[in-house]
Amino acid sequence: MSNSASGNAALAARDLKHLWHPCTQMHDHDIAGKDRVPMVPIVRGEGAWLVDADGRRYLDGISSWWTNLFGHANPRIAAALAEQARTLEHVIFAGFTHEPAIELAEELVRVTPPGLDRVFYADNGSAAIEVALKMSFHYWLNQGHGEKTRFIALTGSYHGETLGALSVSDVALYRKTYAPLLLTPFLAPSPDAYEGQPGESPEQTAARRLGEMRTLLERHSLETCAVIVEPLVQCAGGMRMYHPGYLTGLRALCDEFSVHFIADEIAVGFGRTGTLFACEQAGVSPDFMCLSKGLTGGFLPLSAVLTTAGIYEAFYAEYNAGKAFLHSHSYTGNPLACRVALETLAIFRDEPVLERNRQLAAHLTRRLEPLREHPHVADVRQTGMIAAVELVADKTTRRPFPVTERRGLQVYLHGLRHGALLRPLGNVVYFMPPYVVTETELDQLVDTAIAGIVHAVAGRSGP
Numbered sequence: 001m002s003n004s005a006s007g008n009a010a011l012a013a014r015d016l017k018h019l020w021h022p023c024t025q026m027h028d029h030d031i032a033g034k035d036r037v038p039m040v041p042i043v044r045g046e047g048a049w050l051v052d053a054d055g056r057r058y059l060d061g062i063s064s065w066w067t068n069l070f071g072h073a074n075p076r077i078a079a080a081l082a083e084q085a086r087t088l089e090h091v092i093f094a095g096f097t098h099e100p101a102i103e104l105a106e107e108l109v110r111v112t113p114p115g116l117d118r119v120f121y122a123d124n125g126s127a128a129i130e131v132a133l134k135m136s137f138h139y140w141l142n143q144g145h146g147e148k149t150r151f152i153a154l155t156g157s158y159h160g161e162t163l164g165a166l167s168v169s170d171v172a173l174y175r176k177t178y179a180p181l182l183l184t185p186f187l188a189p190s191p192d193a194y195e196g197q198p199g200e201s202p203e204q205t206a207a208r209r210l211g212e213m214r215t216l217l218e219r220h221s222l223e224t225c226a227v228i229v230e231p232l233v234q235c236a237g238g239m240r241m242y243h244p245g246y247l248t249g250l251r252a253l254c255d256e257f258s259v260h261f262i263a264d265e266i267a268v269g270f271g272r273t274g275t276l277f278a279c280e281q282a283g284v285s286p287d288f289m290c291l292s293k294g295l296t297g298g299f300l301p302l303s304a305v306l307t308t309a310g311i312y313e314a315f316y317a318e319y320n321a322g323k324a325f326l327h328s329h330s331y332t333g334n335p336l337a338c339r340v341a342l343e344t345l346a347i348f349r350d351e352p353v354l355e356r357n358r359q360l361a362a363h364l365t366r367r368l369e370p371l372r373e374h375p376h377v378a379d380v381r382q383t384g385m386i387a388a389v390e391l392v393a394d395k396t397t398r399r400p401f402p403v404t405e406r407r408g409l410q411v412y413l414h415g416l417r418h419g420a421l422l423r424p425l426g427n428v429v430y431f432m433p434p435y436v437v438t439e440t441e442l443d444q445l446v447d448t449a450i451a452g453i454v455h456a457v458a459g460r461s462g463p
């Protein structure tokens with residue numbers, strides 16, 4: 001079967017002839033040897049599983065880049081999408097509207113933290129960040145504060161890869177090359193608990209980092225529009241986690257110094273951290289909340305920026321005052337995507353999703369516990385349905401494996417050979433499965449990851 005015109009080998013060869021993939025050194029697909037990365041053609045998905053063109057199955061341990069919530073090809077969402085496609089596929093969203101966009105805005109206002117009453121759509125996560133940055137700047141401009149042109153971001157943060165979103169990101173892999181093109185934010189040290197001082201609790205780390213944020217704001221708040229953070233988990237930066245107290249303190253600091261609080265819940269929203277939104281765990285409402293990824297259950301690209309009535313009002317004026325917010329994408333408010341997002345939210349209403357996730361998360365905690373003893377594991381951490389294992393060369397000093405050794409890649413390749421999609425971020429092996437995963441499937445995922453870790457840390461440079 002693998003030699004057929006529609007098998008893995010044939011599709012991979014056709015792919016590699018014309019396609020250019022994201023986040024990929026294409027050379028990795030063409031080399032021989034143990035570091036060769038296969039191009040895997042997927043023909044079908046069902047539940048937590050992906051099926052390739054040779055009929056091999058992969059348990060999707062990372063929800064296909066953190067997008068999927070209720071399983072691949074979820075029949076309920078698929079049916080809603082098909083019906084919408086037969087009714088209205090798209091319409092210009094300036095001067096025109098439609099019920100899926102209206103109803104989705106109503107639902108988002110209802111389920112997000114209090115005070116977020118306005119919804120602006122875009123079509124991917126990075127675009128939502130661009131919208132939030134521009135809106136924050138423009139709000140201050142409309143209020144007579146054109147001197148506010150800067151942003152504060154956290155070290156280790158990731159907010160996307162378009163130029164504005166990349167500007168407020170601090171993951172060297174993505175940012176370094178393009179730095180000459182970017183805005184320069186002020187960087188505040190992340191409250192990341194892994195980087196805490198010895199003997200310090202996550203709460204104490206958060207408090208100390210708030211002190212440093214205060215110092216930065218004392219110096220720069222007059223020129224600063226907003227502070228942007230990934231609430232509770234800095235995902236692409238290595239699934240680094242921090243105490244919710246940081247968000248509570250940050251809310252107070254933003255109020256005290258008159259800067260906006262932008263919560264990027266693109267990855268952590270929709271239940272990943274145990275609550276529907278991560279901000280809930282700190283009891284805070286941001287000035288802007290960016291949503292995407294899980295918003296459509298992993299079906300279609302869509303994003304939303306929620307903001308307050310107060311911010312909206314600063315743009316609301318007679319036409320020639322020139323205060324309108326200018327940002328448009330052709331596919332803004334796409335009806336198919338909105339309809340699919342509505343069905344996703346309906347599943348949250350109809351099924352005890354967060355309750356079931358609590359059990360799954362507890363199971364994951366138990367299964368990962370033994371890894372703490374592993375000689376190359378420095379940290380096992382978890383926030384709700386996100387769990388991560390930090391691999392190091394030396395457990396006592398926490399000296400990382402050199403990135404050039406690509407240990408994580410060996411875990412990825414081991415996973416593929418054993419029916420699991422695990423895609424470590426450097427030396428961080430993480431789990432962010434779709435919510436339809438079963439405990440048995442989680443066992444399988446963890447067992448494969450552990451075997452992959454053992455395989456990856458063996459050989460080459462030692463401890």
Ligand SMILES: *Cc1c(COP(=O)(O)O)cnc(C)c1O
Binds near residue numbers: 160236264266
């Ligand atoms: C993925 C991600 C983005 C960017 O979303 P895209 O749709 O990939 O552009 C922004 N912020 C966070 C926290 C993300 O994880």
